[in-house]
Amino acid sequence: MLGFSLRSLWNRRFVASLTVLAISLSVALILGVERLRDGARDSFANSASGIDLIVAPRGNSVQILMATVFGVGSTGTGMTWESFEWLEDRPEVAWAIPIQMGDNHRGYPVIGTDGSYFEHFRHSGGQPLSLAAGAFFTGDGADAAVVGAEVAARFGYAPGDVIVNAHGSGEVSFDVHDDAPFTISGVLAPTGAAVDRMVFVTLEGFDIIHAQADAPLSDPLDPAAMPADDHDGHDAHGDHEVTEAGHGHEPDQINAVYVGLIDRTNVLGLQRAVNERPSDALSAVLPAVALAELWGIAGTAERAMRLMAWAVALAGMIGMVVMLSATLDTRRREFAILRSVGATPTRIFALIVTEAAVLTAAGLILGLILLTVATFVTDPILSARFGMRLGFDVFGARELGTLFVIFCAGLLASLIPAIRVYRMTLADGLSVRL
Amino acid sequence: MHPLRIERLVYRWPGAARNTLEIGALSLASGESLFLFGPSGCGKSTLLSAIAGVVEVPKGAIRVADQDVGAVHGGARDRFRVDHIGMIFQVFNLIPWLSATENVLLPCTYSRHRRVRAGDNPEGTARRLLSELDLSDPSLASKPANELSVGQQQRVAAARALIGKPDLILADEPTSALDEAAKAAFVDLLTRECAEAGTALLFVSHDRSLERQFDRSVDFRDLNRSAA
Numbered sequence: 325m326l327g328f329s330l331r332s333l334w335n336r337r338f339v340a341s342l343t344v345l346a347i348s349l350s351v352a353l354i355l356g357v358e359r360l361r362d363g364a365r366d367s368f369a370n371s372a373s374g375i376d377l378i379v380a381p382r383g384n385s386v387q388i389l390m391a392t393v394f395g396v397g398s399t400g401t402g403m404t405w406e407s408f409e410w411l412e413d414r415p416e417v418a419w420a421i422p423i424q425m426g427d428n429h430r431g432y433p434v435i436g437t438d439g440s441y442f443e444h445f446r447h448s449g450g451q452p453l454s455l456a457a458g459a460f461f462t463g464d465g466a467d468a469a470v471v472g473a474e475v476a477a478r479f480g481y482a483p484g485d486v487i488v489n490a491h492g493s494g495e496v497s498f499d500v501h502d503d504a505p506f507t508i509s510g511v512l513a514p515t516g517a518a519v520d521r522m523v524f525v526t527l528e529g530f531d532i533i534h535a536q537a538d539a540p541l542s543d544p545l546d547p548a549a550m551p552a553d554d555h556d557g558h559d560a561h562g563d564h565e566v567t568e569a570g571h572g573h574e575p576d577q578i579n580a581v582y583v584g585l586i587d588r589t590n591v592l593g594l595q596r597a598v599n600e601r602p603s604d605a606l607s608a609v610l611p612a613v614a615l616a617e618l619w620g621i622a623g624t625a626e627r628a629m630r631l632m633a634w635a636v637a638l639a640g641m642i643g644m645v646v647m648l649s650a651t652l653d654t655r656r657r658e659f660a661i662l663r664s665v666g667a668t669p670t671r672i673f674a675l676i677v678t679e680a681a682v683l684t685a686a687g688l689i690l691g692l693i694l695l696t697v698a699t700f701v702t703d704p705i706l707s708a709r710f711g712m713r714l715g716f717d718v719f720g721a722r723e724l725g726t727l728f729v730i731f732c733a734g735l736l737a738s739l740i741p742a743i744r745v746y747r748m749t750l751a752d753g754l755s756v757r758l
Numbered sequence: 759m760h761p762l763r764i765e766r767l768v769y770r771w772p773g774a775a776r777n778t779l780e781i782g783a784l785s786l787a788s789g790e791s792l793f794l795f796g797p798s799g800c801g802k803s804t805l806l807s808a809i810a811g812v813v814e815v816p817k818g819a820i821r822v823a824d825q826d827v828g829a830v831h832g833g834a835r836d837r838f839r840v841d842h843i844g845m846i847f848q849v850f851n852l853i854p855w856l857s858a859t860e861n862v863l864l865p866c867t868y869s870r871h872r873r874v875r876a877g878d879n880p881e882g883t884a885r886r887l888l889s890e891l892d893l894s895d896p897s898l899a900s901k902p903a904n905e906l907s908v909g910q911q912q913r914v915a916a917a918r919a920l921i922g923k924p925d926l927i928l929a930d931e932p933t934s935a936l937d938e939a940a941k942a943a944f945v946d947l948l949t950r951e952c953a954e955a956g957t958a959l960l961f962v963s964h965d966r967s968l969e970r971q972f973d974r975s976v977d978f979r980d981l982n983r984s985a986a
Contacts, residue, residue: 661851661864665868666841666869667836667868668833669833671868
C-alpha cells in the first residue's frame, strides 16, 4: 500500500513536491517562530540572574532593563555617586555594582564597572562569570579591560592586546577615543548571555576617555557623554586595588546600579525607598517584572507571527486537498481498474489517506531540514546581533506535539478527497467510461 | 465445478421502467470460450457487471465457481471477484504509471488465491505470460503502461486477466480499439491461453467476424428475453 502510494505520488511528482514544499514551509515557520520566541525568552532570562534590583535614573523599566542588562539603548541622565553610596550603605543591601554605559567597542557595548561585577553577576540560572584567559581587573591600573567571549572570538583578542573604544552605541562611530586605549586583562568564558557581547572597563578608565575629549560631548540622550571634569582621584591610581568595600575611583555620575539584597523579601521596601529618594530622580526596577512587561509588549507581535505561521500551514493543507481532489477525476479510471483487480473501496479510500500521510510526513521532514538549515545560517547572526541562540537541540515534547498536530491535520484534510473517492468508486463500479 | 452458471436471472437498473436482463440459463465449462454478440446497448455490459458482482443481483441467479455472487457483499465481493474472475475492458485497462509487468501482477497483490496459483515466482509467471502474448521484449515489460501502443496495452490486460489462473475471464469488447489483423491475433492468443490455463472465457463483442475463433457463440438477443 505504501509502495503503491509512493509510486502514485511519484507519477505526479511535480505537483506533489510543490505540496510538500508548501507544508514544509509552514512547518519550518511554525517551529521557527516558537524557537525564536523561546530563544529570545531564554537568552533574556539567562542574561540577568541574581540581580534583585536595578537602580537607574528615572525612566521606563523595560528601557532600563534593556540598556543595563542587554546593552541595547540607553538609560536617562546619570545618577550621582552619592546615590550609589547611599544605596550601598542601606542595611538590606548585600552588594551594589556601579554601571557606566554609552561607549562601544566596534559595535559592542562597553560597560564601565568595578571588580564587584565579576564577583556578583550571575547568568543562566545562577552561574558566576569565569575567565577563559587572563584575569579580571587587576591592580595594573585604569586601562584594564575584560572582554566577553564573543567579542574576543570575533576579533581574536587575547590578554595583552590593546583596544580602543568609541563614543556612542552604534556600530559606525566617528568619535573614536584613540587617545585612551585599554589593555585587555582577561577574556570571559562563553556564557550564552549578553555579557558575551560586552567589553568591561574600569570606572576610572571609562571616565578618562571622556575627560580627555577636548570638546564637551553634546549628546543630550547619552549620559556617559556628560563631561566628567572633576577627576581629582586620577593621579593616585597606583593603589587602586579593587575590592568590594572600596571602589577606588569614584566617578561623578554613573548610569545604573545592580543591587543584591541580603533578604529578598525586602525588595519592595527598598524599591519604594529608591523611588522616594528626593535628591535624585531614580527608578528601581525588578528585573523579573520588567521582563514580564517586555513580554507583554512582545506578546502581540508573537501572537501575530504565530497566527501567520498557522495560516501558512492552513494554506499548505488546502493546497494538499486541492492537489488530491483535482486529480480525482482523472484518476477515476485508475480506481475502476484497481477495483476490477480486487481493491475494495476501502482500500482505495486508504490509498488516498496514505498519499496524504506521505505528503504530510515528507513536508514535516523537509520542514525540519529547512528549519535546521535556517538555524545554522541565522544562529551566528542572531547571537552576534542580539546575543540569543536558537539552539539545535533535539525536539522538545511541545515541538513533537506541534508536528503531531500538523500530521493529524493532514490526515484529517485528506478525508475530504478520500470520502469523495469512496463514494465515487462505489457509484462507478467497474465501468471505465469517462 | 462450473466457472459460470446463470439461472433465471432478472435484473432491473434502479429506477428503470423495465428489466434490463431476463436470462433463463447460461453456463460455461472450464476452459470453454463463449462468444456473446449483440448490438450496443442491449445489456451485454450489464450482464458482465452482474457476473462481476458490481451491481446487486438476486440470490441464487449467478454462480461463479459454484459460489452465489448475490450472497456475497461489500468488500468480500471485491475479493471474491479478484479470486475467481479476470477482466479485460475495451480501453484504458492499465494503471498508466505502473510498468507492464507491475500491471500484470496487480491481481496477485490483492488476492492471495491468485498469487498462490501464479506459482512460486509470480514475476516470472508474469514475464512468461507477456512473452506468450508477444511482449517478450524486456524494455516493453518495464516501460510505463502509458507508453505502450493500444494493441500492446490490450495484451498486457489479457496477461493480467490470465495470471493466477482465474476460473473465468470476462472480456468486454477488448478488440474494439484494434485493427483487423491485431484483432484476430489478439483473440487467437487469448483463447489459446485460456484453454491452456483451463480458464473459461466470456467474450462480449458486436463484431461477428471474430465468432469462428470461439468454442461456442450466442446471440445476446436470443439469450436475453427482455431485449426482444
